[in-house]
Amino acid sequence: MFKNMIVYRIAPQWQVELTQVEEALAKTPFMECGATQEKSLGWVPPRGEQHGALAESVGGQWILRFMVESKVxxxxxxxxxxxxxxxxxxxxxxxxxxxxxxxxxxxxxxxxLLPMAFTKQGSMWVWIDPASRLLVLDTSSQGRADEVVSLLVDSLPGLSVALLHTQTSPQAAMAHWLKEQEPPVGFSIDRECELKSATEDKAVVRYARHPLDIEEVQAHIDAGKLPTKLALTWDDRVSFMLTEGLQLKKVAFLDTVFEGTKADDGGFDTDVAIATGELVKLIPDLVEALGGEVEGGPAAAGAALTQPDGKAATAVAPRKSKGAAAGVVTGPEQEPVDTDPGSVPF
Known part of the structure; x- marks a missing residue:
């Protein structure tokens, strides 16, 4: 669960309950492609149970599962x-x-030809943390992330999200950490990175399973090559590859995370609790290491909204709500909702 991560911040004005999310997702369930249908997308039960809930809550963390099928x-x-x-x-x-x-x-x-074509399927974990106002997608493809965000924005009234945007760019921070060999507090630099030149030749240097505390790496940075990827470990618990676009790839939970957990304790609830329990602490630490968050950062999805049938809604562009930061992706207007003291605010 969560091998890759693209992280969005949810605007604070969005207030819903899990039942409302379930009702919204039920309008676009996944269905296999028809005979002449080229692509189909929608939501499936995250537990894998037939006719199960489309939105699950484990320890207050909401888990969804997106599915897409296309004809080859x-x-x-x-x-x-x-x-x-x-x-x-x-x-x-x-x-x-x-x-x-x-x-x-x-x-x-x-x-x-479509009725005779083979089909391929792909799925994605989607995690909503109501308390921290985070939306996390388990993908390394920004294009696929845009597709899912568009579907969510189209389905959930009032939803507005933007990619996390930090005071210091990941590229500048990674260059400093490598050059000075001073990783941020709580993190360690591992043995993999990619450096790319900004000049026309676009020269690339990659290190894999190689020490990075060497003069050669510092010389590349002095020569103008900047990191596009850097392997890090957080708190000796989670390893990952940080990219220049603030994506996390190759996320792996280390043995220390599973200490005290029995081999037969596995299952959906356990997996979700372990993954979200670690990542909900890693994300703010990483943001702090990058100088803190800039509110109202760049757009989450500049692509056109996606209709439930998978076709681009070319007549509909992501609408900016009044007072919203440029590029923030929003959905239709949401009617005011009276929430009781026990409801979870966004």
Missing amino acids: LPGSVLARKVKEKAERIEQETGRKPGKKETKELKEDAKLD
């Missing part, structure tokens, strides 16, 4: 089918199809 249609196969159709038209009419007609032939060929 090789370009060479599609091109051959289009060629066959074009040749048939030429034989019957004595003319070659024009550009517009060829485009139509391609669509027709795709519809012919």
Whole structure:
């Protein structure tokens, strides 16, 4: 659980209960692709139980699971089918199809082939921490993250999120830590990094399973190469790769995390409790190591909103709520909600 992390901050005005999230997700459940459907996406029960809840709470942490399925249609196969159709038209009419007609032939060929195409599926853990106002996606792809954020924003009224934005950029911080060999408090530098030149040649130097406290690394930084990835360990409990875009990759929980846990204690609740229990402490420590958070940072998802059927909603752009920071992704207006003292505020 959580091998990669892209972290968003949820705006404080969003106030919902878990039951409201469940009702919203139920409107876009995952369904397998139809015969001529190229892509399908939606929500599945995170516990893996058929007809189970789509939003689970473990220790106050909300866990969702996003699923996407797409048809695999090789370009060479599609091109051959289009060629066959074009040749048939030429034989019957004595003319070659024009550009517009060829485009139509391609669509027709795709519809012919989709029922026979193989499908591939991918899923993603989605974690909402109500107390800390965090949205965490288990992916290393910003494009896939944009897709999920768009679906959430479209489904949950009033939701507004933005990527975490820190006072010091991860790249500047990583360069300082490597050059001075002074990792931030609570962290240690591991044996993997990538340095990239900002010049036209885009020279790249990678170290794997190699000590980084060497003059060679410092010389590369002095020469203008900046870190794009750096392996770190937090509190001897969680190792990960920090990227220049403030993503966490290759997240791994070390043996110390599992001390006192029996081998047969595994299960959904245990996995969620362990993962979120560690990461909810790691994230603020990392933000502090990067100089603290800048409120209202860059946009979470500049892509167009995604409709439940997976098609781009080209007529709808992410709307900025009044007073919101530029680029913050928001959903439709939310009606005022009266919350009782026991409800969880966002």
